[in-house]
Amino acid sequence: MAITEAARAPAGAAGAAPLLTVRGLEAWYGESHVLHGIDFDVAPGEVVTLLGRNGAGKTTTLKSIMGVIGKRKGSVALEGKETIDLPSRAIARLGIGFVPEERGIYSSLSVEENLMLPPKIREGGLSLERIFTLFPNLKERLRSQGTKLSGGEQQMLAIGRILRTGAHLLLLDEPTEGLAPVIIEQIGRTIAELKREGFTIILVEQNFRFAQTVADRHYVVEQGKVVDMIPNAELDANIDKLHRYLGV
Amino acid sequence: MFELLGIPPQALFGQVLLGLINGSFYAILSLGLAVIFGLLNIINFAHGAQYMMGAFVAWMALNYLGLNYWFALVLAPIVVGAVGVVIERLLLKRISHLDHLYGLLLTFGLALIIQGLFRNQYGSSGLPYGIPPQLAGGQNLGFMFLPNYRAWVIVASLAVCLATWFLIEKTRLGAYLRAATENPTLTQAFGINVPLLVTLTYGFGVALAAFAGVLAAPVYSVNPNMGGDLIIVVFAVVVIGGMGSIMGAIVTGFALGLVEGLTKVFYPEASSTVIFVIMVLVLLVKPAGLFGRPA
Numbered sequence: 192m193a194i195t196e197a198a199r200a201p202a203g204a205a206g207a208a209p210l211l212t213v214r215g216l217e218a219w220y221g222e223s224h225v226l227h228g229i230d231f232d233v234a235p236g237e238v239v240t241l242l243g244r245n246g247a248g249k250t251t252t253l254k255s256i257m258g259v260i261g262k263r264k265g266s267v268a269l270e271g272k273e274t275i276d277l278p279s280r281a282i283a284r285l286g287i288g289f290v291p292e293e294r295g296i297y298s299s300l301s302v303e304e305n306l307m308l309p310p311k312i313r314e315g316g317l318s319l320e321r322i323f324t325l326f327p328n329l330k331e332r333l334r335s336q337g338t339k340l341s342g343g344e345q346q347m348l349a350i351g352r353i354l355r356t357g358a359h360l361l362l363l364d365e366p367t368e369g370l371a372p373v374i375i376e377q378i379g380r381t382i383a384e385l386k387r388e389g390f391t392i393i394l395v396e397q398n399f400r401f402a403q404t405v406a407d408r409h410y411v412v413e414q415g416k417v418v419d420m421i422p423n424a425e426l427d428a429n430i431d432k433l434h435r436y437l438g439v
Numbered sequence: 440m441f442e443l444l445g446i447p448p449q450a451l452f453g454q455v456l457l458g459l460i461n462g463s464f465y466a467i468l469s470l471g472l473a474v475i476f477g478l479l480n481i482i483n484f485a486h487g488a489q490y491m492m493g494a495f496v497a498w499m500a501l502n503y504l505g506l507n508y509w510f511a512l513v514l515a516p517i518v519v520g521a522v523g524v525v526i527e528r529l530l531l532k533r534i535s536h537l538d539h540l541y542g543l544l545l546t547f548g549l550a551l552i553i554q555g556l557f558r559n560q561y562g563s564s565g566l567p568y569g570i571p572p573q574l575a576g577g578q579n580l581g582f583m584f585l586p587n588y589r590a591w592v593i594v595a596s597l598a599v600c601l602a603t604w605f606l607i608e609k610t611r612l613g614a615y616l617r618a619a620t621e622n623p624t625l626t627q628a629f630g631i632n633v634p635l636l637v638t639l640t641y642g643f644g645v646a647l648a649a650f651a652g653v654l655a656a657p658v659y660s661v662n663p664n665m666g667g668d669l670i671i672v673v674f675a676v677v678v679i680g681g682m683g684s685i686m687g688a689i690v691t692g693f694a695l696g697l698v699e700g701l702t703k704v705f706y707p708e709a710s711s712t713v714i715f716v717i718m719v720l721v722l723l724v725k726p727a728g729l730f731g732r733p734a
């Protein structure tokens with residue numbers, strides 16, 4: 192079920208050089224081979240999702256792009272620059288911001304310290320005022336210990352802290368997982384607003400109904416490979432196929 | 440002359456002072472160990488040898504270069520800290536992925552080698568190092584005589600401990616350090632150079648030990664064995680306070696020095712074992728240490 196070049200080309204951005212190109216990406220946890228050749232592109236300003244069942248390899252794909260996995264090979268190029276052999280700190284400095292699945296809020300840091308931790312890597316990050324407009328809750332809790340926040344607030348903090356740095360490609364791993372509907376809505380509005388600002392976003396999601404409200408295109412991951420690409424406009428037409436992929 | 444519980448005040452306050460002096464060294468040394476353990480997950484057995492090296496650098500600076508105590512106080516931490524940086528880059532870095540038992544064995548071996556080299560060169564009878572003239576003499580407080588140098592040791596130790604606490608708990612660099620201690624992978628994924636932070640932290644912890652060594656030089660004699668004797672007690676202090684707690688290391692260090700001093704007054708037979716007895720009791724009741732977080 193290899194995807195064709197035509198299917199890979201971004202829907203709304205035909206012709207634009209991709210911001211991120213992933214080819215033949217493989218990854219291992221110790222001896223266990225988890226990614227078997229992931230291929231996909233992301234155009235500048237796009238929001239794409241990685242959809243797939245539990246254990247398909249979505250999180251591992253993000254970790255491999257970020258370089259926080261034991262062993263990986265293949266090609267991951269950001270604006271044409273190959274990153275597969277770089278340490279994660281160098282990859283981050285090329286302009287990638289990472290929100291891990293477990294959110295990664297530090298308990299030994301206050302909310303403010305968590306927010307200010309990631310160093311500025313280039314111009315163009317959001318100001319603190321903007322971040323507090325997006326997530327007003329954070330402003331009231333700056334002095335609290337990071338992990339004293341509610342799950343939703345921790346997610347806002349995890350997203351907020353990478354908006355300051357000037358990263359222009361954001362990797363968000365299931366930002367809505369386990370959150371109340373009103374919070375999910377707030378996060379959806381935030382992602383839409385970030386897209387308007389020109390951020391490029393790769394979103395891992397289980398909840399494709401949510402993904403549909405924010406994404407341009409959806410890649411389907413199955414057993415460590417990208418097996419399909421569905422433009423958002425065609426999602427409803429492909430709903431049966433998608434159900435089969437996700438096993439719902 | 441009045442007496443407290445049958446003890447002459449001169450003796451009581453004298454021992455309290457001595458306890459605080461020892462406590463100063465316990466505090467700085469256990470603080471360095473705690474900082475190193477927090478980020479590197481290594482029990483730095485070479486800490487005593489590095490403290491001894493600090494004292495020797497002060498002695499050598501004076502006798503070979505004519506640099507006085509105040510220069511040594513700045514120079515020794517830099518020189519010994521730099522040696523620490525080299526040790527981290529050449530040796531510790533290579534075993535960082537292994538169980539921390541390997542770090543303990545490696546640093547223990549290093550301690551033996553360093554002590555052996557100094558003993559070979561300078562013998563083990565001890566070299567004298569004078570009190571700096573600015574701090575000679577003392578104050579008569581009425582109830583006791585307070586030597587200026589001893590007061591300085593306590594004040595300088597407290598200042599260095601509190602400055603270190605401030606650096607770690609209240610500054611941006613400290614936030615990097617705490618973040619890297621808690622989740623090095625993610626911290627690195629934000630673009631922070633964690634390996635560099637690790638190297639500098641080891642160098643800093645070692646520099647603290649060297650600073651304590653310079654402070655100690657005029658109090659005790661400069662001796663290749665000075666660290667080996669002290670470090671065993673300091674490990675007990677760290678166990679009592681709890682590995683990895685900054686304030687815990689400082690408070691426990693001073694408090695146990697004091698306890699030891701008071702034991703000398705009231706029950707001298709137990710003064711050299713009281714810290715170990717406390718260690719056993721703490722391990723039974725609170726294995727993570729008084730200030731430690733259970734794993």
Ligand SMILES: Nc1ncnc2c1ncn2[C@@H]1O[C@H](COP(=O)(O)OP(=O)(O)OP(=O)(O)O)[C@@H](O)[C@H]1O
Binds near residue numbers: 223245247251292
């Ligand atoms: N730390 C690890 N060590 C070993 N195997 C792992 C580890 N993390 C994940 N795996 C395995 O790798 C495979 C892919 O996992 P991954 O976390 O990427 O899946 P996912 O698509 O993100 O799933 P989920 O929807 O549950 O988050 C799974 O089979 C999983 O069991």
Ligand SMILES: [Mg+2]
Binds near residue numbers: 251292
């Ligand atoms: Mg996942």
